[in-house]
Amino acid sequence: MLAAGVQIVTQLRNKMKPKIMPLEDRLMLKKRSLIESVFHILKDMLHIDHSRHRSPQNFFINILAALTAYCLYPNKPTIRIEKHELREFQASENLILAA
16 A cells, blocks of 8 residues: 555554654644544535445445535534644654654
């Protein structure tokens, strides 16, 4: 998947080897609940879920209709990274690298 340009970012688990994680990935892990709320809106409120489509065209029309409805949705969640959060992460990253 990495050759295709897809990178999976997860928390460090007990049996995983520790690796240095880029700052952007660490910030996104902190905002995971917000990303999950977007999936909740798409699945539950806009009805993107598994259903048996009779044709591929019907599948794509269903997806396009839901994404269009999401664009018109009034209260979309947003990821805001405050300056103090960025400074805290940079400071903690400097401490990790110094250790």
